Amino acid sequence: MLSASSRDRNKLRVPLALTALAVLASAATIVPATAAQASSVTDTWNEAAYRGHVEVVRGRDGSSDASVLTGTVFVDDDRDSVSDRNERGLAGVLVSNGRDVVTTDSRGRYRLPVYDNMTVFVTQPSGYQVPVDESNVAQFHYNHLPEGSPALRYGGIAPTGPLPAAVNFPLVRSHLTKSSEQHCVIAGDLQTYDKEEVEYARKGAIGDLSRRDDYRGCGTLFIGDVVGDDLSLYPDVKGLTSLTNGPARFLPGNHDLDFDARSAEHSFDTFRAQLAPAYYSYDVGDVHVVALNTVRYPCTPEVDNADGRRPQCNNPQTRPAYTGRLDDNQLAWLERDLAKVDRRKLVVVAGHIGLLNFADESSPIHQVAQVGQVYDLLKGRKAVAVAGHSHSIENMRTGDLVKGWRDVYGVERLPFPHITAGAIAGDWYSGALTADGYPVAVGRDGGRPGVLTLDVKGSSFQERYTVTGESDRVQTQLGVNSPTYRRWYAERDAWNDTREGTAPELGDPNVVDRADLAGRTWLTTNFWMGATGSTVSVRLDGDRPRPAVRTQPLRGEAQLAGPEWSDPHAVAQQLVNGGSVADRAMHLWRFELPADLAEGRHRAVVTATDSYGRQFTDTLHFRVVEQR
Incomplete structure (x- = not known):
């Protein structure tokens, strides 16, 4: 979101054992499973990495024709980033000025029209790698x-x-990018506001990535919000x-803006100077990644509020604001880029603000205005959209629909999967610190910080979410939603507004009494990558498995929110330790406990099965008493 006030900056510096998290974590036991794909990493990436830069050839007076930029895409056999006479040009490679797209000729040469404030970039072809700098940042563009x-x-x-x-543009041959099997890490909202948060990221998700080599x-x-407004943190x-152990690429988010820019033309100049073009594409294996800039700032009334749905855009000089939109140059580039891409490839459409999402499903600001045009350009292709921005985890499948998409954009169903990738920052680094030195930061949907990976074979993919500090087998969290919990939720939420008197206490969240069971008590399963086609079953005290019910089926209904639809495991932490409140999720399942359940201890074994048939097992122990 736009301002720091939109997130809870109150990170409690208390031992984790003193928080509600510790109570819940000790009650819910994860059944041991296979270790994550993370492994002990050798020097294989450093040995394979091609370190270099784009070659900019300066003439005494510049180009002889200032209206046309020329150059060559070449195979840099000696890896010195200089086009030598004996190094061949590479034919058939896409080069763009951000508007026009051309293909190199048989000698690797290209010609592009020139306009001021353009970024020229090469689309990395499969089987080749663009240079990376000493920080592993991909080098494939030139700003004019x-x-x-x-x-x-x-x-x-x-x-x-x-x-x-x-x-x-130099390239080297690469068996890594040629392989039809790829593992693409999509990292949402690193969003460090200061050097302390940079250290949290290093100890957390970045530390996890340093131990992976897949x-x-x-x-x-x-995918955007690389920092939190302070662009001086880009070197950090x-x-x-x-x-990390692979090329790093970046997209801009609404917290990567030059907020003092007077027009959208210059609002990402610092980002472009230090990290990447505002939008571009690249190929690996049978995948074509289209990396979009979906943030327009400052938005203006004539461009962005012609339909009256974005009144925050009406005063760009006195109250500048952002919205989700692609500019005309980018749309023209996207059409021309896709027209040159083999239709058998998987197209990954990445952006900071998602084309559509669940968390902000009725907002015309936090989704992309031209979503319909993008869908038209991708018609008939295999595609998946990935995004960040909402600090939530959302796995939305082809055919899914919520009411806001229809009402605001006229969308009747998703034409291909859309995934909101969570956030490395989680809920803006809020909450108590873990023993590993980074905040718990449980999100607005009950999700935990982490990264998304697209595991690709050919043009097919499976999505995988890795929680920071955990094995890939950790995919769920369990809780108990009882009348006692729901009353406490309301009382604690109200107390947090006034801070008067003694704070209401929840007590042991995994104890329920007869009144709770009579008033409807659910065992909840937050299955972060759960989606349409996923199932959750519960074995209570060794009985046969029984199905849990998804709270938000995504069949055109409105978003359901409030204590009844919340994740009690997450809320018990958030209302005590700060941050957002997980009062809604599109990946929550619940199983109603029988009203006649016997007094004493009980064991629930939960099996979550995703749409690919992968199963994840979690166990919750709880106790029934006659009266609290």
Whole structure:
């Protein structure tokens, strides 16, 4: 979201054992399972990595024709980033100025029209790798802005001067990017607001990635909100990516803005200068990744509020704001880029603000205005959309629908899967610190911090969410939603507003009494990657498995929110330790406990099965008493 006030910055510095989390974690036991794919990493990435840069050839007076940029895409056999006479050009490679898309000729040459403030970039072809710098940041673009950015707090783009005589893009052959099997890490909302939070990320998800080596070909795509408004932290972010084991690429988010830019033309100049183009594409295996800039700032009334749905855009000079939109150049580029892509490839459409999401399903700001146009461009293709922004985990399948998508955008069903990738920051690094030194940061949907991986074979994929610090087998969290819990929820929520008197206490959340059972008590399962086609079953005290019911089936209904639809495991932490409140989720299942359940201890074994048939087992112990 736009401002720091939209997130809870009150990170409690208390031992985890003193929080409600410890009570719940001790009650819910994860059945031991196979270890995560993370392994002891050797120097294989450092040995394979091609370190270099784009070759910019300066003539004495620049280019002889200032209206056309020329250059070559070449195979850099000696890995010195310089196009030597004996190094061949590579034919059939896409190069773009952010509007036009051309294909290199038989000698690897290209010609592109020139306009001020353009970024020229190459689309990495499968079987080749673009250079990375010492921080593993992919190097594949050149910014052309002769006079440089207007005065901006964080510098923007320095004057580039006259058009170069040539911009040449070096590549090396790579078996890693040629393989039809790829593992693409999608990292949502790193969003560090200060150096302390940079350290949280290093100890958390970045530390996990440093111990994995399965993503060396596809790399990591950080899908926006790389930092939290302070763009001077970009060097610190590069310090984090230097610990990863693959190319690092970035997309801009609404917290990566040059907020002092007077027009959208320059709102991501510092991001472009230090990290990446605002949008681009690249290939690995049988995958074509389209990395979009879905944030427009400042939005304006004539462009963004013509339909009256975005009144926050009406005062761009006095009250600048952002919205979800692609500009005209980007839409033109997207159409031309896709027109040159083999229709048998899987297209991954990545953006910070999602084309559509569940958490903000009725908001015209936090989804993309031209979602219908993007769908038209992708018609008939295998595709998946991935996004961040909402700090939630959402696995939405083809055919899913919620009321807001229909009401705001006229969408009747999703034409392909959409996944909201969670956040490395989780709920903005809120809550108590774990024993490993980073905050619990449980999200607004009960999700935990982590990263998404697309495991690809050919043009098919399976999604995988890895919770920070956990095995890939940890995919669920269990809780008990009872009348006692729901009363406490309301009382504690009200107390948090006033802080008057003694704070209401929940007590042991896994104890229920007769009144609770008579008033409807559910065992809840938050299955983070659960989706349409997933199932959850419960074996109570060794009895036969019985199905749990998904609370939000995504069949056109409105979003359901409140204590009855909440994740009690998450809320018990959040209302005590700060952060958002998990009062809704599209991946929550619940099983009603029998009203005549005997007094004493009980054991519930929960099996969550995803749409690919993968099963995850979790166990909850709880106790029934006559009266509290």
